[in-house]
Amino acid sequence: MTAPYRVGIVGCGAISRNHLEAFAAIPEATVVAVCDVDPDRARETAARWGIPQALGSVEELLAAGVDIVSVCTPHPTHEAVVLAAAAAGVHVLCEKPIAIDLASAERMVAACDAAGVRLGVLFQRRFWPAAQRLRAAVGDGTLGRPILGHASVLLHREPEYYGATPWRGTWATDGGGVLMTQAIHYIDLLQWLMGDVTEIHGHIATFRHDIEVEDTAAAVLRFASGAMATLSASTAATPSLGVGIRITGETGATAELTEFPEGTDGRVTLFARGGTIETEPAHPAGTDPNVDLSTINGQLIPHHTAQIRDFVDALGANGDEGREPAVTGRDATAALRILLAVYESSRTGRPVDLTREGALS
Template identity: 70%
Template structure:
């Protein structure tokens, strides 16, 4: 088993599992570190793995996770499709290799819990990519909650109103399916902001939600729109709205009001840009920035979105490496990531039943995704 004490004086050996679009962010992030070296990539498509390895100057290209782990890794970065995360993580844990996994941690709660247990039993760290926590704006709001500037949060709002063309779904047979993605806008886009909302507001006690498909029904079987009303264990309340049926995109806004009466909000517009504090209402004074700067193109390609997030991917990767070298937990643990998954699965369950979901009664093993969708 790899332990932090064994990796304090040499470069860490990194393997990337999955060579799809998001792998670029992981490749760039690890390449930016002076104390890590990418020794191999893995993809079920050998040609894609070989092309990635050649383009990035990586020694090995393989087709199985076991081959990748056999290269003597310290960390495996998981960039495979959502439903395959568990298999990769369990193999890594069995090999004593630390794991940095793309969001969502999994598509089912029971699967996520198996991943957590396997890593805990093996004594390896499990981190999950929620790079927007590393925005300076998000850090500022979290600090204002912690230092009492905002006070204990009592009201929250999360609005994720994004644009996707039909080609976004139709060019990938797995995208927009329950089996391939595990969900729609909630699982693939809004999960980032659900994570931020619960990071600001705290643990959830109860949730009532609805999902629907308004625009992309010809191309997807999952939801393109969702809403929820959330009550937290603290007694705080929040609303959530999310959609990929918006044209033009309105981006993302998250607002928090504390018990002091002070409020702060951040906006990500256009999608992929750094979140910025656009409202700071503290001590009776209000400062604002335009949520929608004039002349900004609202609809941004997926390639551009991912590219603009690379600095924050890098910050989270650096934090994960620091946790291995110096002990302690990474900024976003597998347990943290499971909270966001639990929230969005509860929206699906509530929409299916028409009833609120109490988190102390949420089934440990969720229904099949097809049943949830129905």
């Protein structure tokens, strides 16, 4: 196609700003409509961003003739929007997590496949230059095949984070706690860097926040390659220590990237190979460790933009058939499967074998 793709945004909450900013920076796409269950919020968003249409339902938005739908609604509502878009032949870019249960995610992937539309899911941290560097170090033999990994997600959330947004902190409307909402990004990075996960043994607990779901989790992961990794995650840290992803490869080399404060670009803070160790401070002095959600989201806009640009490019132009986006619905389903296995293992007290059919059914 030669004209810009027509984009509709579903959900005008906080994260929609990142999508609006991203599409505004991409000449090949233009936002023509927004919708929200709160009509006033849709109208306010449309007025603020100069968008022609503010609508009250997904059906109205799809009838407006959009080519791409960006899904920025609460987790359990993703499936209904994605299935409606697929039925209308519209490509879909969905915020993470793709869903809160595996069957829902699989239905979404199948519906988009059957309709011949692309499904992408936002894991914008893959687009950090530091993450790309680690990926390249695996592929070019500097690290070689990963044998050991670790993800440490030690974040701070005030009680108001859960209390101010009614759908947060419950199994029914949030689907989980720190694993589902925060650590899923780094679970995705681990599988992207280390490959398919085959077995998980984990535990969850709630230590600090007055919520139904977990604020703390720990797990051991085994991969199809034979590699192993550990995962620790919490929103109960005061102050936040941010995130660290560390990979050791079969060459003996180790690399670590750090996201601190939360929402800033990941940085390679350790690279050890041969007889050398290159380091920089993971927690620079004088840095405010606790960052509010609006600031976190704002700092992620460049990486949202990079991923959304990739998604638009993947659709093709001028008759091109296009390609898969960098992060597909299947990738997002794999990340969801891992964290759901942590929940299942914590519930049963036993490891979960993800190679066994029906392991999470």
